[in-house]
Amino acid sequence: xxxxxxxxxxxxxxxxxxxxxxxxxxxxxxxxxxxxxxxxxxxxxxxxxxxxxxxxxxxxxxxxxxxxxxxxxxxxxxxxxxxxxxxxxxxxxxxxxxxxxxxxxxxxxxxxxxxxxxxxxxxxxxxxxxxxxxxxxxxxxxxxxxxxxxxxxxxxxxxxxxxxxxxxxxxxxxxxxxxxxxxxxxxxxxxxxxxxxxxxxxxxxxxxxxxxxx
Numbered sequence: 446x447x448x449x450x451x452x453x454x455x456x457x458x459x460x461x462x463x464x465x466x467x468x469x470x471x472x473x474x475x476x477x478x479x480x481x482x483x484x485x486x487x488x489x490x491x492x493x494x495x496x497x498x499x500x501x502x503x504x505x506x507x508x509x510x511x512x513x514x515x516x517x518x519x520x521x522x523x524x525x526x527x528x529x530x531x532x533x534x535x536x537x538x539x540x541x542x543x544x545x546x547x548x549x550x551x552x553x554x555x556x557x558x559x560x561x562x563x564x565x566x567x568x569x570x571x572x573x574x575x576x577x578x579x580x581x582x583x584x585x586x587x588x589x590x591x592x593x594x595x596x597x598x599x600x601x602x603x604x605x606x607x608x609x610x611x612x613x614x615x616x617x618x619x620x621x622x623x624x625x626x627x628x629x630x631x632x633x634x635x636x637x638x639x640x641x642x643x644x645x646x647x648x649x650x651x652x653x654x655x656x657x658x659x
Contacts, residue, residue: 446524446525448527448554448656449527449529449552449556449630450462450558451627453565453616453620453623454565454619455560456558456560456565458529458558459529461649462475465652465656471526471527472521472526474516476509476530480504483512490511506534506536506537506540513531517544533626534626535625552635553635555630555635556639558648559638560641561642562613562616566612566616570609571585573603574602575596576599577594579597581595637655
């Protein structure tokens with residue numbers, strides 16, 4: 446089973462990816478994780494990627510395509526995979542199709558976890574961080590003492606990109622970038638939209654229903 450996971454910031458995509466990975470034994474392939482791994486291991490791909498990232502530039506499509514092609518050729522992908530963070534554009538989707546065709550593989554589904562903007566803003570703007578790495582949410586996972594970390598007793602803070610105006614901008618960028626992909630996979634009859642506003646366990650049940658119907 447070969448699937449792609451789509452979803453805006455705050456939709457709970459990471460949580461569901463872990464559940465899918467564990468339940469179906471599908472390797473969770475995140476382009477961000479692959480880039481970090483290659484950079485940490487100082488591979489030739491990592492050196493090239495770092496040269497762009499260190500200048501604050503986006504890693505070019507040609508390099509991402511090489512990274513994805515290399516990752517999908519690994520043994521753990523022989524029975525399926527779950528792509529997260531790739532593709533992000535139509536050219537990347539076209540390139541992925543070429544990679545799959547060359548290796549006699551095909552996509553089975555594209556899961557789009559959808560959540561209303563208002564709820565996404567509430568989820569993300571309620572997040573609070575601590576310098577020790579612990580994270581909280583004012584509604585869903587509050588600290589024992591308001592504004593104070595349970596772990597190190599440090600002062601909690603809100604990241605700039607978790608403030609409502611920044612979140613709105615992130616969502617605008619996501620929609621501009623992703624809507625063409627949603628249309629692209631919808632035309633190919635691969636898109637399956639999942640209601641991401643439900644409880645975590647119910648969202649996963651909905652995902653299982655979709656995947657088991659393939």
